[in-house]
Amino acid sequence: MTDPAPSAQPDPYARATPAAELTAPPGTDPSTPWIWAILVIPIVQFLPIFLIDWNAFIVASITDTTGLGATAALFSPGYVVLIAVGWIGTALLIWFAYLDWKELKRRGVPQPFHWAWMFLVLAVSYAVYPIGRAVVAKRRTGRGLEVMWITIATLVAGLVAGVVLSIVLVQLVIANLDLVTFGP
Template sequence: MTDTAAPGWYPDPAGTGGTRWWDGTAWAGEASAPVAAPARATVPEGTPVDTVWIWLVVGLPLVSAFSIFLLDVPAFIRATIENPATSSFALIFSASYVAILALGWVIYGLLVLFAYLDYRELGRRGFPRRFHCAWAFLSSMVYSIGRPIVVKQQAGRGSAPIWGTIAVFVLTIVVVTVWTIWLIVETIDTIGAYTGTYSY
C-alpha cells in the first residue's frame, strides 16, 4: 500500500483473505474475517422431488371443471319457460346444482388435505424449506406453482408441476368452451321441443 492511498478498507497485505483498515499512513488493528456467502439450503443429489400428492393437487381442478356437465340444463330451461318468476329457485334447489355445490366443497377439502400431505412428505425427504400448505386455502394453482419454485431452489429440479398446472388451466378453458357450446345447443333443443318449433 502506498503512502498516498486514501484511508479505507483494503485487502489485508498479510494475505489472510480478509480486509484491513488503512488510515492513510499505516495499517490499523488486525484484519477482519472474510465475509462468507450465505449457505444455500440444498438436499442431497437424487432426492425425489415429486409426490403423488402434488399431482393430485394439480389434477383435481379438472374434476371440478367437468362437474358443470352434471347441471340439468333442460330441466332448468323448462322451469324457466313454465314459470320465469321461480326459475332461479328451480335451479338452486335442483339435485344437479346441489350435487355440483357439494362436489365443489369436497374437492376444496381434498386439495387442502393433499397439499398438507405433500408438505409433510417433503419434510420427511429432508427439504429444509417448503412452500407452506396453507397457501392451498387460496387455490390449488397458488400451491402447485409456489411449491415447485421452492423445491427447485433446493434440488435444482422439480418444475414439472408448474407445467402440469398450465396444462390443466388450458384444458379447463377447453372444457368450459365445450360446455358453453353444449349449453347453447341444449337450450335451443329444449325450447324447440317444448314449444314445438326449432330455430334451425
C-alpha cells in the same frame, strides 16, 4: 457537540439463509403422492357438471314467470353433487397441500413452498400452490417442474371446457327461445 456514530444495522435485504444452504440433499425426489392428488382433484371437481340437466334448467328459466323454476332446477341432484364435490375437493386440496409440505420437509427439502398458500384456492385458484411449489422444488432439488406444466395444462383445459360449455348453453337458450312469451 458531535453526532454519535451511526449504529451498524443489518441489511434488510440480505438473505437470511445463504442459497447454498437451501439445497436439498442430492437425489431428493420432490414428487410426493400428495402433489399428484392435488393435480387430480380439480379434474374430479369439474366432472359433476355433466350430471346437471342443462336443458331442463334453461327451459325452467325461460318459461317460469315466478323465478322458482330455475331455483328448483339448481337443486337437482347433479347440482347438489357439483356443490358437494366442490367443497369436499377444496378441503382435500388444503389438507393434501399440508401433507405435501410436511413430506417435503421430511425428505430434507429446506423451506419448501408453504402449504398455507393453498388457501388462495378460495379466492384465486388452486394453481397458486402447485406452481409455487414446483418453482421452489426446482430450486431446492433441481427437479419438479412437471407439476407446474401439468397445472398449466389443466388450467388451459378448464378454460377450453368452460368456453365449450358456454357455447352449448347459448345454443340451448337459442333453441328454446320459442318457449318465451312476451307480454301479458
